[in-house]
Amino acid sequence: MATTDINTADTARDVRTIDGVVDVIATTAPEIRTGLPGRRVTAEDENPSGETQMAADVFADDLLCERIGALEGVGEYASEERPESVDVGTGRLSVAVDPLDGSSNLKPNNTMGTIFAVYEAPLPAHGRDLVAAGYVLYGPVMTMVVARNGTVDEYVIHDDASYELVREDVTLPDEGSVYGFGGRVPDWTDDFETFAREVEQDASRKLRYGGSMIGDVNQILTYGGIFAYPTLESAPEGKLRVQFEGYPIGYVIETAGGATSDGAKSLLDVDKDDLHARTPMYVGNTDLVAKLEAALD
Numbered sequence: 564m565a566t567t568d569i570n571t572a573d574t575a576r577d578v579r580t581i582d583g584v585v586d587v588i589a590t591t592a593p594e595i596r597t598g599l600p601g602r603r604v605t606a607e608d609e610n611p612s613g614e615t616q617m618a619a620d621v622f623a624d625d626l627l628c629e630r631i632g633a634l635e636g637v638g639e640y641a642s643e644e645r646p647e648s649v650d651v652g653t654g655r656l657s658v659a660v661d662p663l664d665g666s667s668n669l670k671p672n673n674t675m676g677t678i679f680a681v682y683e684a685p686l687p688a689h690g691r692d693l694v695a696a697g698y699v700l701y702g703p704v705m706t707m708v709v710a711r712n713g714t715v716d717e718y719v720i721h722d723d724a725s726y727e728l729v730r731e732d733v734t735l736p737d738e739g740s741v742y743g744f745g746g747r748v749p750d751w752t753d754d755f756e757t758f759a760r761e762v763e764q765d766a767s768r769k770l771r772y773g774g775s776m777i778g779d780v781n782q783i784l785t786y787g788g789i790f791a792y793p794t795l796e797s798a799p800e801g802k803l804r805v806q807f808e809g810y811p812i813g814y815v816i817e818t819a820g821g822a823t824s825d826g827a828k829s830l831l832d833v834d835k836d837d838l839h840a841r842t843p844m845y846v847g848n849t850d851l852v853a854k855l856e857a858a859l860d
């Protein structure tokens with residue numbers, strides 16, 4: 564399950580590069596958000612996972628590729644929206660991005676986010692190669708959560724692209740009070756359904772599910788509990804992608820003292836060498852993730 568072996572940058576140069584990536588993510592967020600109103604339509608292409616792209620997905624990806632690619636210290640950029648990673652320089656760090664997570668929430672105007680992962684290895688990299696990860700949430704307030712140097716911090720991003728630290732050393736509350744499970748219920752496995760029904764029976768927990776993974780995970784970081792996008796009967800690997808979603812969220816949640824799993828082991832220990840590989844995701848408080856693993860065993 565979760566382990567405490569969180570890798571961090573060990574050279575001053577890598578620390579500067581990570582700071583540069585965080586700065587690009589934060590300062591680009593207002594532009595991505597401002598660009599959304601005219602881009603709530605589908606783009607012409609599908610992404611490498613076979614999903615319809617929104618114009619906003621492509622817009623955010625292009626902006627981030629250009630800006631992250633220009634940073635000294637970054638050698639490769641990849642995103643959910645392009646088939647191959649792009650060589651952007653000679654730096655030893657690679658950056659993988661989900662430019663808009665939850666973009667199907669764009670039409671009904673619900674929360675979405677931008678997720679980033681910084682790896683100290685060529686792409687596709689391994690979860691243990693991560694040296695920083697985080698996300699922006701385009702909610703009523705624009706916030707950014709960053710895991711680096713062994714801690715998780717939260718920032719508020721203003722419309723003028725300035726940003727301020729509002730919470731240091733964020734950890735999951737001990738008593739988890741929310742849960743959210745994705746996928747169609749009839750498509751859940753029997754073991755997962757049994758676990759889900761048990762979680763629901765506990766009167767101290769409420770359902771919080773919005774259909775944007777990053778919004779749903781941020782509920783867990785805020786209130787504690789458990790989020791899952793599980794193995795489905797029709798999709799044994801679930802829906803979410805290892806490099807762009809599973810690893811970075813694993814890194815954030817485990818750095819914040821929570822646990823993550825693919826059903827059997829930490830998300831950071833998933834071994835998949837395809838850039839667009841998928842994984843089931845279970846993240847939350849350690850006791851709940853342990854129960855989940857026992858239920859699926």
Ligand SMILES: O=P(O)(O)OC[C@H]1O[C@](O)(COP(=O)(O)O)[C@@H](O)[C@@H]1O
Binds near residue numbers: 643664
């Ligand atoms: O509505 P579905 O198909 O269950 O999918 C919901 C999941 O798909 C996602 O939107 C996938 O991410 P993208 O929007 O980046 O493709 C997650 O944010 C969310 O948890």
Ligand SMILES: [Mg+2]
Binds near residue numbers: 776808
């Ligand atoms: Mg996504």
Ligand SMILES: [Mg+2]
Binds near residue numbers: 643661
């Ligand atoms: Mg996406």
